[in-house]
Amino acid sequence: MIREVLFKYLQDKNSVNTGNLYAFYSFNYLSGSYVFNEKFENPVEASKAGASGSIIDKDAIPAYVLDTGSFSGASSSGYFDTNSILRVGYDVLLNGWTIYINYELKNKTLNRDRGKTLLSSMHSPSDKSGFNIGVNGSNRLYFEYVDTGGYLNTLTSDHELGNRNLVSVTKTNNSQMLEIGYHDFINSKNHYQTFFQNNSVSDGIDSINSKNWYVGDFFNGNEYYTGFEGYMDDLAIFSGYMERSTRDSIAEAFFATDYSGKSETVVEIPFNKITGSGVATVLVTGTGITGYELKTNSITGRDGTSIPVNFYSGVTGELTGLIKVYQTGSETGSMPSGETIPERFFFDTDYSFLFAKDNIIFKDKIDSIDIYEIYAYSGKKNNLNKEGQFIKGEDYVDLLSEFNGENINFYLNGLLQRSGIYYNGQVKSGSYYISESNKLIGTGDQRNLDNNIYDEISGEVRFSGYQSGNSNFVISGSFYTEKDLYLNGQKLISGLNYTMGSDSITILRSTLNGVLDGELGFVPHDEYTFRKTGSFDSFEDASKRLIEEQIWMNGVRQIENTNYYKTSDDSLLNTGVRLEAKKFKIYSNSSDFFNS
Structure with a gap:
């Protein structure tokens, strides 16, 4: 992460006091036993003390290299080899805090029965105070802490991580709330899990707080843990608990090359x-x-x-x-004011691409006759895979964006919906309409709108009738060859259900399984980087990193974490083994269960 960009995100975008940044290590400045704190503009000079500047000042919060292994730092990354360990400053006296860790874990398949330690304030796992953060054998982030009774408590995220990850953990001053975050920047998603607990404070003493913080391992470990092996690109520690919206925004800075906040054109305004x-x-x-x-x-x-x-x-x-x-007089000066120029973001596409996953696991069992279709992209997209918030009791979806007549492709339960108009208290010529620029209101049995997804795609949408028949159905016109084709809301697959010529489409009726008369939709799509179709049982290496992918199964739009999951290469989910839910009662609450 670039220090200057981080400070722009803190000050200009989020109004966060830069003094809240306690320590920031991007491992660009390493000398002997010291990793210098890059919160300072010149980390090395800021850390010098003494008459000749020959000693290192602890108040600059360098990290001390304590390892017996091979630790190295260069080019914005620190390498840890399971024996590497750093200590954050001398004493970390923070009650509430927020931690970001940007890392790549190596050899995830080794020691699956042992926790891989990223950060710990415990000298050893048997300590009676402190916490530790690590990754378990299923590649999920966990937070462990010691309660007032001296027992170790483990809080685990339910979200599987990738090969490279940006994670965060934040804690309130009284430790009653702790939140684990996984920032999937490349897919514009932030996953959180919140934990509430009240068993760490007794007589004003918080057993989670401990002043010695170690990076990469416990100082003294045991057989249940192993040190971190891999690359840590960034470690950022802030004082104080941080709200989700702020953490989401700051997470962007890890992938940004520059940020330009709102500005104004110059107009001269006089003043005394x-x-x-x-x-x-x-x-x-x-x-x-x-x-x-x-x-x-x-x-x-x-x-x-x-x-x-x-x-x-x-x-x-x-x-x-x-x-x-001072005294003021009648002499005048000027100051800038005028038209507002919106903020601008600049991201490192190549770097963020490294965080993408490339495998798909469908939630439901897939047979070999099922056909999938994937559109994937080479960079971050902000207009795809958007989910509206269903407002219960009022029967509408808050699209969480403002629209003024622009086209959206809206899917309900995986089927494309047709936009209509509101007339005399009813929706005409469609299944929904947009009111007040952001309220999507459905009709009839489509009032239950909670399973929805939509894309913001510019272009014209056309609908026409379809009649079943024995011969192929030909539609002429170059307009149609540039669109995706839907029948009754279900996407047809190019090359399987229809073929395209330079100025016509031929629908292969024999592939439509006897669909009767219906409605054809010709819908614009985004310019994808690659497209893939095929069939598989439960696991597929897509051979490409998946970024903001759009997936259809048998023409029905799929939603990530609802219909499918993306996994990294070493995921336990990639085995293809599936445990099906039982359809019968194991115990019916009768008194003679097991003949008792």
């Missing part, structure tokens, strides 16, 4: 200026720190090596300063 130079008076303004003295401590690495920890201790006394009084 200060004309007096002011009169300066030296006064005692109070008491405080008037100087510093250098002190030294040390921490010990795993191999017993002593690492110097240097810091300044303040000396207090009376403070003096200049106080000035």
